Amino acid sequence: MITFSQRVLNAQYKLNETEEAIIEYINAHREAVSHMTISKLAEATFVAPNAITRLCHKLNYDGFVALKLALRDTKASSVPDTPGAQRQREVIERNFELIDQKREENVIEALQNAKKVLFFAVGETSYVAHNFAYIFNAVDQKTQFVTYENQIIYEINHDHNLVIFCISQSGETHQVLRVAEAAKAGGQQLISLTGLHHNSLAMLADMALYSYSPHRTWQGYNFTDKTPLFIVMNALFDDYFAAIV
Template identity: 35%
Template structure:
C-alpha cells in the first residue's frame, strides 16, 4: 500500500494551498493524528472537517477514517520493517486520469518522439513497437545527436516521452530542457521518487522499482517498468481495435 507521503507525491497536481496546510500539520504530528478526531485536526490546522474529508479523497482514500487507519497501519508496518511489493505498489501508482490525458495527447500529436539511454533503450523500443501495432507513428533514435536534430524540428503540436529509471540521466534531462524551451509537451516515465526529470514533465507516470546494482552491474527489477508500459499500451489499444 502507498504511504501517506507517497500518495502526496502521486496526487500533488490535485492539491491546493489549503491541502498543503493540512498535510503539513499531519506530517508534523504523524503519530498523534491517529488518536485525534477530525474536528481536532481541523481546529489545529485552521480549517474545517469537510476540507479534510475532501483532502483524504483527493489522496485516494475513501474518507477521513480510511486515511487515519491507513496512517496507523503505516506506522505499525514501519515498526515491523515489512518490505514492499514492487509490482503491487506500481499498480497503486498508476493514475488513470494521467493515462487518459497522455493518450489524448498521443492521439492529437503530429509526431511522437520517445527517448531514453542505457538500459532504458529496451523500454523505449518496447513502447514504440507497441504503439506502432495500431499504426500510431512513434520515433526512437539510439543516438543522442539524431534525437536532438529531430527534436529541433518538433513543435508544441508534438509529444516527447522520456523514460529514465532514476530520473537523473543528464542526456535525458538535457533533452527535456530543450523541449521545454520549445513548449513541446513532455511525459516522464520514472521510478517513483523525487527526481530532476519530473520537474520538466507536464505529465508524470510512475512505476516502483528502486535502482539496484551488484558488482557494478544494473540489476534493477524490470517487471514493474514493463507492467506500466504494457498497461499504457493495452489502454491505448482498446480504443483502436
C-alpha cells in the same frame, strides 16, 4: 502498500493549494494526526471536514481512518528483504496502486493530439522505451523510439506538436535530462516515467508517471527490476488502444 509520502508524490499533479497546506501540516505533526479525529484536523488546518475527505480520496485512501493507519504503519515503505515470489508480489501490487485513471486520460489525450510521439531512454531502460514505441506505433503509426540524443533534439528544434516521452528510473540520467530540457525550451509536451521519488526529470515533465521498484545494486551492477515500468506502460497502452481503435 505505498506510503503516505509516496501517495502525495503520485497525486501531486491534482492537488490544490488548500490540500498542499493540509499535507504540510500532516507531515509536521504525523504522530498527533494519526490519533486525531477528522474534525480536530479540520480545525487545526482551518478547513471543513469534507476538504480532508476529498484529500483522502485524491490520495486513494478509502477515508480518513485509512490515512491515519498509514501514518502509523512504519513497515509500509519496505518490501521483504528475501527475494522471490512474495517480494515480487508486493512490488507489483504497489505499482497497481500508482495507476491513476485521470492522469492516464490526460496522457492519452496528449498522445492522441500529437503530430508525432518520440520515446527516449538510455541504457537498459531503452529496451522498455523501444518496446512500447514499437507497439504504440503499431496502432497510431506516429510513434518511434529515437536512439541518439542529438537526433531527438534536432527533431524537437525543427518540428512542432511533438510529445517527448522520456523514461528513466532514476530521473537523473544526464542524456535524458538534456533531451527533457530541450523539449521544454522548444515548447514540446514532455511526459516522464520515473521511479517513485522526487527527481529532476519528473519536475520538468508536463505529466509525470511513476513506477515503484526498489533500487538494487551488487558489486557495481544495477539489478533494479524493470518489471514495474512494463506494468505502468502496459496499463497506459491498453487504455490508449481502447481510445483510438
